Amino acid sequence: MEFIDHRPYQTGDDTRHLDPHLYARTGEFVVREYSLNQQLPVTIVLDLSGSMAAGKGEKRERAKLVAQLLGFAALAGGDRVQVVVPGDKGNKFSPRWHGAARADLMFDWIAKEQDAGRSDFQDALRTLRRNLPSHGLVIAISDWWDGDISPVLDILFSAGHEVLAVQILTPQEIDPAGIETGIVTIEDAETGEELELAIDAGLLSRYRKLFAARQEELRGLFNSKHWHFVTVSTDDDISQLFTRTLRAQGVLS
Structure with missing residues (x-):
């Protein structure tokens, strides 16, 4: 004021x-x-870590596109936008942009960002809180495969921030139907750790149940704070996210 x-x-x-x-x-x-200053400080936290390279890079490219479109919506609305990319050497900050005329600068900055290596998205949000403008909007774009995220959400909530979480997943992560069965070796995209698994119908059924429970847990964590949690598949029509999903939830008008 x-x-x-x-x-x-x-x-x-x-x-x-x-x-x-x-x-x-x-x-x-x-x-x-x-x-009353109605300008809203918007911070887009963009996860480009190793796990976002799944699906031949579609997750990473879809995350960038969502960041660009949400950033443009904020700039067109008169808000200030900054993008943060967590990496193995800490958080990388873009300049702060204001006004739709700066959209191309934001698009280029996001497009040029590459693999951020091994990073802990949850830890990045925790350390980022010291650099966030007060009472701003945090748009967190990730696959949200981290463990217990409730402590960092509590920190952001107590600091007066609003959070919009966008989860980017491949269709196979949502439902592994059609995945190869038998003895397979899987590798952690960030640590390189390998694990040998016997994949059969029973294991795939268990995965679906655990995935559904995880999604319900995440939605509950965000909804309990009156925040929004949206899941986007790399196969989804991106226009539906903006013309229907986010409008229906009141995120966009």
Whole structure:
């Protein structure tokens, strides 16, 4: 809030804005007028770690596209936008942009970002809180495969931030139907650790149940704070996310 001027008190005015110093000098009730800054600081936290390279890079490219489109929506609405990419050497910050005329600069900055290596998205959000503008909007774009995220969400909530979480997954991560069965070796995209598994119908069924439970847990964590959690498949029509899903949830108008 920015101070503009004084004016005489009128019935119904907020008495917290009465100026006691002017009353002491003049004996008249005068209120201080303010203009409310409606500009919203928006921070887009973009996960480009190894796990986002799944599906031949479709997850990473889809995450970049979502970041660009949400960033443009914020710039077109008059908000200030900054993009943060967590990496193995810490968080990388873009400049702060304001105004739709800066959209191309933002698009280029996001497009040029590559594999961020091994990074802990949850830890990145925790350390990032010290650099966030007060009472801003945090758009966190990731596959959200981290473990217990509730502590970092509590930190962001207590600091007065709003959070929009966008989860980017491949169709095979959502439902592994058609995946090769038998003895297979899988490799962690970030640590390189290998694990040999016997994949059969029973294991795939268990995966589906655990995945559904995880999704329900994530939605519950965000909904309990009146935040939004949206899952996007790399096969989804991206226009539906903006014209239907986010509008239906009141994120976009």
